Amino acid sequence: MAAGGRASGRPSKKKGPAKGTGGNVRRSLEGKGATPPAHMRHWYKDKARGERIAREDRGGASSKAPVRQKRSEDAPEYIGGRNPVLEALVAGVPANALYVAQRIDNDDRVREAIKVAADNGVALLEVSRDKLDRLTEGAVHQGVALQIPAYSYAHPSELLEIAHDAAEVPLIVALDGVTDPRNLGAIARSATAFGAHGMLIPSRRAAGVTGGAWKTSAGALANLRVARASNLTAALREYREAGLFVVGLDGAGRVDIDEVELLQEPLVVVVGSEGKGLSRLVSEQCDVVARIPMHAAAESLNAGVAAGVTLYEVARHRRR
Incomplete structure (x- = not known):
């Protein structure tokens, strides 16, 4: 008889600690590692899909606005x-x-x-x-x-050629930080009405000739060439080297637009954004930074309205 009083007729096949002993308990407490985040769990995709369908059934309400895909420049x-x-x-x-x-x-x-x-x-x-x-x-x-079709932009130098072919004193409108296509369309209407030879816009962080711009322009963009520059500051510098003066339009200007003496000269009028005005680098390229005189009660003008007032003043000076 074996030690402990039990018969040992056949050898035991059990290996490791017997059931109920501390060895099994320790292994059961070891766990399976860190809990995976929600997006890595097997049920997450099904749950997310169900929530998306439920939002669509309720009319598309969502705590986050849908991400709009960037339109290709070649798209109509x-x-x-x-x-x-x-x-x-x-x-x-x-x-x-x-x-x-x-x-x-x-x-x-x-x-x-x-x-x-x-x-x-x-x-x-x-x-x-x-x-x-x-x-x-x-x-x-x-x-x-x-x-x-997608708009075919001109090179900045082409706007000077348009003025040269017309045997007229150049007048170009440049936009600095104007991001609303409707403002671009409104400015295009004023530029066409008051004899501008073209419009210059930056290629980045600015409104382009989109459907909204065409709609607001009421067809004016069909008669006005728009050029695009990868670097607006460099393009303005090249215009100055070609003999044009640059007049910036900003509420912080120190001279009223009707007192600027350069309006009859070859000219680039730069319109800043309604909220921020002209950028520092663009302001440094301006020969004059002018303002539109207003009553104190009016804080600022929409970029399209400000451009119209300024271009009318340029046209009035040139008729003298």
Whole structure:
């Protein structure tokens, strides 16, 4: 008989600590490592997908705004709305296609737009209103939209050639920090009305010639060349070397715009953003930084309005 009083008729097959002993308990307390974060757990994707579907069922409400994909520079733009589309077609804006909603309630503007598009060889496409909503990115289109090709920007020196060919004193409008395409379109209208030979914009962190700019310009961009510079400061420096004076427009200017003596000279008018005004580097390239005199109650003017006032003043001086 073995020690402890138990018979040992056959050898034990158990290995390691017996059940109920401290060895098993210690192993059970060792754990399986750190708890993985939520996004690494097997159920996370299914839960996230369910929450997304639930938000869409409730109308798309979300604590975070959807990330909008960056539009390719080669992608076409769209102008929506009956008046803007008709104005663009009459002004000769280059267009690829006119989209008209199915079962649209025709009026004189729609019929005229279709006629002008047909006369100019613009394709006519009948589509659903849902597709028009997607093309115009949810903007008000009133059942019609005009597809225009991506804008082909000029080189800054081309604007000087336009003035030279017209045998006129150069007048160029430059935008510094203007990020709203509607302001760009409004400034284009004023620039065209008061005889500017072109507009210069930066290629980064600035509004470009988009569908919104075309719409606000009411066709003016069809008659005004827009150049784009990778470095606005360097482009202004080159204009100065070519004999142009640079007048910056900023609420912090020390001279009123109607008192500037350079308005009859070859000129670049630089319009700053409504909130920040002119950047420091651009201000250093200006021969004069001027302001528009206003009553104290008015804090500032919209960039488009300020450009219109200034360009009118330039035109008034040049008529003398």
